[in-house]
Amino acid sequence: MTTGDESKAGLSVPAQEARYFESLAKGVFEIPFCVNCERWHFFPRTCCPHCDSEHLEWRRPSGDATIYSTTTVHKPNGERYAVCLVDLAEGPRMMSTIVQADPDRVRIGQVLRSTIEVRDDGPLLAFTIVGDQA
């Protein structure tokens, strides 16, 4: 059943996600910015989660972020890595992976910088640690 209101639901949809990953594949980290309320959001949606505006633009955030929470993932092959909720300097909170760091040294509040890793299953936005406190 459809209500005709899907475009207003503000949910992430394949077209927006595809746009995000297309940019990553080109080495560009871009997320939606709402021109109406001048706030950023993530995941990409058809309308702004803050004000419902559809007047969105893709913009490049600074790449600066801090760790909000962290957990260590243990894979069956013994590999370990940190998966974190990170707060972008622009506001959005997103889940990501910390690379080039011992997971035991990853701490809440550490300062991060975004990087794009090219993996077999596609581009991945990740973060490296650049400092211990914001």
Ligand SMILES: [Zn+2]
């Ligand atoms: Zn807005």
